[in-house]
Amino acid sequence: MKNPPAPGLVRNVTFPEIPAAQLDNGLTVLCVEDHHLPRTSVIVSLPIGRAHDPDDLRGVTQVMGEMLKEGTESRTSREIAEDLDHLAIDFGCEVSMEQTILSVTQLHPNLEEGLELLSDLMLRPAFPDEELTKVKVRWHGHLVAQRSDPNFLASERLSLYWYEGHPYSKVSTPIEHLSNMTPERLRERHTDCFAPQSASILFAGPISLGESVRLSQRFFSNWTGEAGIDNGLPDVTTRRERSVHLVHRPDSTQTRLLIGLTACSRLDQAYTQFKLANQIFGGGASSRYFLNLREDKGYTYGAYSSLKAYRQAGLLAAGASVRTDVTSDAIKETFAEMEGMCSGPPEEQELSRCKAEINGAFVRGLESPSSIGSLELTRRILGLPYDFYRSYIPAIEAVTPDQVSALSKRLFVPDEAAIVAVGDAAQISNALEEFGPLAVYDQNGKSVG
Amino acid sequence: MALQIPRIAFSDHTLENGLRVILHENTRTPLAHLSIHYGIGSSYETAGLSGFAHLFEHMMFQGSENVRKNEHGQHIDRAGGRWNASTNKDRTNYFETVPAHFLDLALWLEADRMRSLSITEENFENQRQTVIEEKKQSYDNRPYGLAFLRFDQLAYSNWAYAHSIIGEVDDLRKATLSDALAFHKQYYGPGNAVLVLAGDIAEAEALKRVQTYFSAIPDRTSVQRPDLAEPQQGEEKIETMRDPLAILPALIIGYHMPPLGTPEHYALSLAALILSDGDSSRLYQRLVYENNWSTGLFAGPNQYRGPQLFRIWIEVQQGISPQLLLDAIDEELERIRQDGVSERELEKAQNQVAHRFVGRLARVSQVGEMLAQYTSYYGDPDKVNSELENYLSVTREDIQECVRSFLKNRNRTLIIVEPRGEER
Structure with a gap:
């Protein structure tokens, strides 16, 4: 057969209705009922993240989350570890820029034990001093080790520059901040963050909303307190000038490039248009950037771009790990592809492929009740409209070539790009200087020229 | 603990040309997953051509009779699907997860590149460069990467598992386009493959579709599984x-x-x-x-x-x-x-x-x-x-x-x- 076969009959898929209820203490209870497997996730979402960490305590919410399982009023660290592991209850605490997620996932017959542990950890943590000392030593090791990773160094440098002075720059924890993390300050942080009125608890698995409410009442109705911090953030000053940053990583055998451009906030009306522009440029392995840098030039194993959008601002970051001797060529080709995005609207076929890629990924996410639940919790944190995910596919489909073109002219401006390169300075500084005055940092983030 | 774990139901078929076909129907979400595992991994390689099984995996995206370079991924992307491949020591797999109504497209694409390979010197050179950069990104430029590569080499006495999947750069440089064509003939045929369809498929109809696309592909493979025997280690x-x-x-x-x-x-x-x-x-x-x-x-x-x-x-x-x-x-x-x-x-x-x-x-x-x-x-x-x-x-x-x-x-x-x- 010479030509690809025609598709069969489409079976549409929709984002499910997610019923909600509220407890007397203000806690919102949500449920994604799905009886396919005997496994249930319980996810608690709080509207506080790294961006809300105090300036001298960057990373404190994450450390506080880590400390929850190091002792409660009635359990020691060892007992918590034993109780979680024995019933294979996966406990997690993930702190992103503007949200904190605590969760337990377990086989359904162990749900009550999982909930009892989750409520004990969340509501009655003890923050023992000796455990905190141990956690800080472990964290110190992680913070040291991550400085050998070129991907971490590149994204840290880009964020520190891009959001300089703004809470969004708090992507990493300076080692010296660990010593400020005392039991008292963690307790204070806990009180500030954990408030039922601003939290949601979502059950995903073979369970009804009624049962979810009953269990929430049993384990969380004595949760009290009011959030002690305002989670509003200052305005972001937009970067619109060329800059070049080199993180010197001795003995590197490649250059890790990351090139940032001003994009849009997650709440921007044009967000879906930005998502499509990103997909056309570098969102996947059929995108222009990948086809050029890898499939045409062979500079790299992979070249991609991504849209990192927060509530108030966002950036598009394009990057690749490239052969050291083509550092300059790779940047030039990145710019050439950006200019290509401004030279006219995308072909209808290219745009429709990108729409299908975005919508396809969305549909695959609907296979798992806990990923549906996570989308819903994020929608609530961001304050997106109720039907945001039910109208997601039509909103992507509605974007036109002209909209992408108009937006690309504002977005893909090489003269406004921040170029970050992580590599061996002796090998690549000359190549980078072609693109502007160089700011050089060592692996510890210290400015060295 | 009262726990009912669902049994994974499937049907098992072998086409006349030797292609093993496993079908698993699950209609919860309108998705179909196609996976082909070929019985070829780095342990099948010969000395001097380390890394070839993986390099060849890249070549399977470089064109076949009716699908040009990179079009495989573009077809699947256009359908809203996901695709990739991986090589380990024991097998190479290729997969597509597509909206169920694009099942035929995935079958057509996999059949086309099982039946034919249409690659050029230029594409081969390009992928050789890509794989060398992959080695740097995954091992040479990553802390502990070279130690991981060294580990099997030190631990195993039998070369089959001792050498790495990514291979030696000198060997990658020696590999030729004609090696690739011979490799395709030797390993990439129905007799050395397992095809699985899982998801929102109607089993009887799906089997017919598989037959439509694959039954005319002749089996020319000649595969001997490598001797993996490892002598007892005498000392640390x-x-x-x-x-x-x-x-x-x-x-x-x-x-x-x-x-x-x-x-x-x-x-x-x-x-x-x-x-x-x-x-x-x-x-x-x-x-x-x-x-x-x-x-x-x-x-x-x-x-x-x-x-x-x-x-x-x-x-x-x-x-x-x-x-x-x-x-x-x-x-x-x-x-x-x-x-x-x-x-x-x-x-x-x-x-x-x-x-x-x-x-x-x-x-x-x-x-x-x-x-x-x-x-x-x-x-x-x-x-x-x-x-x-x-x-x-x-x-x-x-x-x-x-x-x-x-x-x-x-x-x-x-x-x-x-x-x-x-x-x-």
Whole structure:
């Protein structure tokens, strides 16, 4: 057969209705009922993240989350570890820029034990001093080790520059901040963050909303307190000038490039248009950037771009790990592809492929009740409209070539790009200087020229 | 614990040309997953052409009779699907997860590149460069990457598993386009493949569709599985490597052990969970929690079809002597040799296996890949349904016996990675 076969009959898929209820203490209870497997996730979402960490305590919410399982009023660290592991209850605490997620996932017959542990950890943590000392030593090791990773160094440098002075720059924890993390300050942080009125608890698995409410009442109705911090953030000053940053990583055998451009906030009306522009440029392995840098030039194993959008601002970051001797060529080709995005609207076929890629990924996410639940919790944190995910596919489909073109002219401006390169300075500084005055940092983030 | 784990239902067919076809219907979400596993991995390679199986995997995206370079991915992307491939020591897999109404497209694409390959010198050169950069990104430019590549080389005496999947750059440079064409003929035919369709498919109709696209492809493969036999190790092998990219020291340890799917594999997998999985595990408690000698560790079989290694990976805290950790590991293993593990520890490890197994059933892509792997490795997809029971029937005595037999120093390979010295 010479030509690809025609598709069969489409079976549409929709984002499910997610019923909600509220407890007397203000806690919102949500449920994604799905009886396919005997496994249930319980996810608690709080509207506080790294961006809300105090300036001298960057990373404190994450450390506080880590400390929850190091002792409660009635359990020691060892007992918590034993109780979680024995019933294979996966406990997690993930702190992103503007949200904190605590969760337990377990086989359904162990749900009550999982909930009892989750409520004990969340509501009655003890923050023992000796455990905190141990956690800080472990964290110190992680913070040291991550400085050998070129991907971490590149994204840290880009964020520190891009959001300089703004809470969004708090992507990493300076080692010296660990010593400020005392039991008292963690307790204070806990009180500030954990408030039922601003939290949601979502059950995903073979369970009804009624049962979810009953269990929430049993384990969380004595949760009290009011959030002690305002989670509003200052305005972001937009970067619109060329800059070049080199993180010197001795003995590197490649250059890790990351090139940032001003994009849009997650709440921007044009967000879906930005998502499509990103997909056309570098969102996947059929995108222009990948086809050029890898499939045409062979500079790299992979070249991609991504849209990192927060509530108030966002950036598009394009990057690749490239052969050291083509550092300059790779940047030039990145710019050439950006200019290509401004030279006219995308072909209808290219745009429709990108729409299908975005919508396809969305549909695959609907296979798992806990990923549906996570989308819903994020929608609530961001304050997106109720039907945001039910109208997601039509909103992507509605974007036109002209909209992408108009937006690309504002977005893909090489003269406004921040170029970050992580590599061996002796090998690549000359190549980078072609693109502007160089700011050089060592692996510890210290400015060295 | 009253737990009903659904059986994975499937039907099993073999076309006249030898193509094994496994179908698993699950209509929860309108998605179909197609997976092809070819019986070719880096262990099948010949000396001087290390890395070729993986390089060839890249060439399968460079064009076939009716599909030009990169069009494979574009077709699937246009359908809203996901696609990729991977090569390990024992097999190469290609997969597409598509909206169910695009099942024919996925079948057509896979059939086209099984039947024909249309590649050029230029494409071959381009992918050679890409793979060399992949090696740098995944190993050379990553802390501990070169130590990982070195590890199998040091531990295995048989070249089949000793050499790396990514290969030596000199060998990659020597590979030619005609090698690729011969490789396709030898390994990429219906007789050396397992095709799995999982998801929203109607089984009877799906089988007809498979026949439509694949039954006319002649089988020209001639494959001999490599001899993976590994001689008994006589004494411990130790090497120290200096890694200028690493900031912290690390240890990589491996003990020879039997293949995937053997009773010893199940027993030692549970031993690994008891040693290193979760905050309550023995090594985590001693090396990380109590003493803060390590920032993180992992233990477990390396998941090879043939003779495996029970690997332990430990990142060492600054200023801590690796010997301290080695002594502690020896003591912990000695405790199991002497006293075994407790009933509660066994139960805990088995609960963890059960939870993870159920977790893998959540996505049709994962179910499809499990079916493909059991068929490709053992010729028996139904092994997926006895897998959990194999773990649940392990006894404390089995674990103690296996730790005694295999996790001993004479059987051990050790790489100590020293980080860079002075700050430059």
